[in-house]
Amino acid sequence: MPFADHIRICNRWDPARALPLVAGERRIGLLRRDNAELLRRFPAVFGVTEGAVYLLPAGDAAAVSRAVAAVVDTLVAEHRLPARRGETFDVAARWGEPPVFRLDRGAVPFFGTRAYGVHLNGYRRDGGELRLWVGRRAPNKEVAPDKLDNLVAGGIGNGHSIAETLVKECHEEASISASLSATAVPAGAVSYRMENRFGIRDDVLFVYDLETPADFVPRCNDGEIVEFTLRPAAAVLERVRDTRDFKFNVNLVILDFAVRHGLLRPGEAEYLEVATGLHRPLD
Amino acid sequence: MPFADHIRICNRWDPARALPLVAGERRIGLLRRDNAELLRRFPAVFGVTEGAVYLLPAGDAAAVSRAVAAVVDTLVAEHRLPARRGETFDVAARWGEPPVFRLDRGAVPFFGTRAYGVHLNGYRRDGGELRLWVGRRAPNKEVAPDKLDNLVAGGIGNGHSIAETLVKECHEEASISASLSATAVPAGAVSYRMENRFGIRDDVLFVYDLETPADFVPRCNDGEIVEFTLRPAAAVLERVRDTRDFKFNVNLVILDFAVRHGLLRPGEAEYLEVATGLHRPLD
Numbered sequence: 001m002p003f004a005d006h007i008r009i010c011n012r013w014d015p016a017r018a019l020p021l022v023a024g025e026r027r028i029g030l031l032r033r034d035n036a037e038l039l040r041r042f043p044a045v046f047g048v049t050e051g052a053v054y055l056l057p058a059g060d061a062a063a064v065s066r067a068v069a070a071v072v073d074t075l076v077a078e079h080r081l082p083a084r085r086g087e088t089f090d091v092a093a094r095w096g097e098p099p100v101f102r103l104d105r106g107a108v109p110f111f112g113t114r115a116y117g118v119h120l121n122g123y124r125r126d127g128g129e130l131r132l133w134v135g136r137r138a139p140n141k142e143v144a145p146d147k148l149d150n151l152v153a154g155g156i157g158n159g160h161s162i163a164e165t166l167v168k169e170c171h172e173e174a175s176i177s178a179s180l181s182a183t184a185v186p187a188g189a190v191s192y193r194m195e196n197r198f199g200i201r202d203d204v205l206f207v208y209d210l211e212t213p214a215d216f217v218p219r220c221n222d223g224e225i226v227e228f229t230l231r232p233a234a235a236v237l238e239r240v241r242d243t244r245d246f247k248f249n250v251n252l253v254i255l256d257f258a259v260r261h262g263l264l265r266p267g268e269a270e271y272l273e274v275a276t277g278l279h280r281p282l283d
Numbered sequence: 284m285p286f287a288d289h290i291r292i293c294n295r296w297d298p299a300r301a302l303p304l305v306a307g308e309r310r311i312g313l314l315r316r317d318n319a320e321l322l323r324r325f326p327a328v329f330g331v332t333e334g335a336v337y338l339l340p341a342g343d344a345a346a347v348s349r350a351v352a353a354v355v356d357t358l359v360a361e362h363r364l365p366a367r368r369g370e371t372f373d374v375a376a377r378w379g380e381p382p383v384f385r386l387d388r389g390a391v392p393f394f395g396t397r398a399y400g401v402h403l404n405g406y407r408r409d410g411g412e413l414r415l416w417v418g419r420r421a422p423n424k425e426v427a428p429d430k431l432d433n434l435v436a437g438g439i440g441n442g443h444s445i446a447e448t449l450v451k452e453c454h455e456e457a458s459i460s461a462s463l464s465a466t467a468v469p470a471g472a473v474s475y476r477m478e479n480r481f482g483i484r485d486d487v488l489f490v491y492d493l494e495t496p497a498d499f500v501p502r503c504n505d506g507e508i509v510e511f512t513l514r515p516a517a518a519v520l521e522r523v524r525d526t527r528d529f530k531f532n533v534n535l536v537i538l539d540f541a542v543r544h545g546l547l548r549p550g551e552a553e554y555l556e557v558a559t560g561l562h563r564p565l566d
Contacts, residue, residue: 095555162549185545189558204559206549260543262468266445266489272378272565275472276487279562282555 003241003270006251007277010192013200021111023055023100026093027283030112030193030200038080042071055100064101072107082106082198085142089115090158095204102158106142112200114282115155118166119253120184120208122151122174122218123233130233130261132254133218135173135225137247144247148239149225151210151218152176153250162206173225174218176210184208187260190252191280204282207253233263252278286524286553289534290560293475296483304394306338306383309376310566313395313476313483321363325354338383347384355390365389365481368425372398373441378487385441389425395483397565398438401449402536403467403491405434405457405501406516413516413544415537416501418456418508420530427530431522432508434493434501435459436533445489456508457501459493467491470543473535474563487565490536516546535561 019036021029031039036053039046045067047054057067065088075081085106090099091113108115122133133151137144154169156162166184170176190205212218218228237258240251256278258264264271302319304312314322319336322329328350330337340350348371358364368389373382374396391398405416416434420427437452439445449467453459473488495501501511520541523534539561541547547554 096552186542186547186549187545188542189549189555191559204555259469259471262470264469266469266472269379272472272487276474276562276564279559280564281559 001241001244003255003264004273004277006240006248006255007192007274010194010248010252011277011280013193013195018112018200020052021055021113022052023093028055028091028093028100028113030202031110032112032195032199035110035199038075039071042074045071061099061101065103068101068103072104075110076106081110082142087155088158089113089155099158105155105157109196109199109201112202114202114204116162117153117155117203117205118162118169118208119150119190119205119250120152120166120170120181120210121187121253121257122210122212123257124212124214124230126214130263131230132233132236132257133174133212134229134231134236135218135220136227136229138224138226141224147247147250148245149247149250150253151212151228153205153253156206166206166208172222173220174228175221176216176218180212180216181210184210188256188279190249190256190278191282192249192252192278193280194248203249205249205253207256209257233258233261237263284524284527286538286547287556287560289523289531289538290475290557293477293531293535294560294563296476296478301395301483303335304338304396305335306376311338311374311376311383311396313485314393315395315478315482318393318482321358322354325357328354344382344384348386351384351386355387358393359389364393365425370438371441372396372438382441388438388440392479392482392484395485397485397487399445400436400438400486400488401445401452401491402433402473402488402533403435403449403453403464403493404470404536404540405493405495406540407495407497407499407513409497413546414513415516415519415540416457416495417512417514417519418501418503419510419512421507421509424507430530430533431528432530432533433536434495434511436488436536439489449489449491455505456503457511458504459499459501463495463499464493467493471539471562473532473539473561474565475532475535475561476563477531486532488532488536490539492540516541516544520546 019031020027040048057064084104087105088102092099124131135149137147139145152169152173156165170181187207187209193202302314303310323331340347367387370388371385375382407414418432420430422428435452435456439448453464470490470492476485
């Protein structure tokens, strides 16, 4: 399948079926209409109209979070939402603004609030050949079990900075020392918006590249990745093109790496579609 | 001024004032309504309706080009269009497709056909410090005289490949040998769409990075660039942020370089706006 299919898969959503979730006068999420309908039963928390869903509780982030969490609990009990992940994400109109509230990670797609992650491309040059570290996700992962992954990837939980998340995930997922992860180079962001069975994922991935030393071997601490392999970058790119073996969004991160490092060449028919398809402008 | 102002400047256009230019059933350009009105006088060449402008001549690219060129000549004589540049660009719905016709470069914004260029970031590492080559455009340039520029940049004229254009412009603008320009690494594409006084620029820039050897000094052959200087990348970035000294689109190419090489850090307030603002998806 073409490279661009991965981009299309990660950008499949229907604006006609989506309503903005509004706090004050700003959009902080995007609800599928069927999900918005489910919120009519909670008129103290959500005001559902034809054109938008309004977040009603006043008060600080803690108070709003409690009000929303009670709704989430009810919907989880009714199997409208997946089980709580026990990890919360900040919800705000823009990255870096104080959170309006905090939301369990499992409920994020239901409300279509923007989620942020960190993805690390680990690479090595062996005699002129570029190689990439590839992880395999554990079979018991909630999302994308058994799929191939970057060297390190993780969501940015509430209260954590990008840099903290990177260091923490590098340690937990691959036993990368703080002194080594400090040499990771930020290289941009991959962004996409896609519908899944629970709602809409509106994701931004902060991308880093890490050149690993010749004697470095990643080792997983937390059981999220079961195996690491070092593969020629060209073979990884072929695997991206020909299969769905990589986690859906990891394909995009690898394509971004391939574009930035000249592995994908401008002469290729899909070049422009890929180069201009990985960084959806944020609205 | 913020970095993102440069992105906004390069993406200012009003969809409500624009009509698609259609050949067969595909859009090949984008006309401002006032420009579309001017084409009503040429009913053998353009069919102007409320919702679109249709390119009417049948025949091969040469025949269509002649029909359009006659219209361009009339509009140039009436000062509706800038003088011919004497260089033609291919016009097609998508990059890589056979051209529907060829259009003088000066008339490209009037018709809003997509134009393609090549921009080369020339850089050097001096003892850990990254430096960028900066060119100054000649005072007699049609577009952006006296402005600062990349090491090399040029439009892709009809019949030329990206690689040919890169080698040719490297030689003409900076006396870069073919063996050195062959080491340039493709690093993606910058895309934007902006209104100017003649119409709409719908531009795609193929971006390359070239690490120049310590003994390399660029020298201009064709008079388009009058001076080259090697400056610390951080100072270049400050100049981008604080001034409009660089040609409008060169700001975007430098920001892209800064994002890819970790000069702009994810902690910066504008990071995401920049990282997701430089690669407008093509429609």
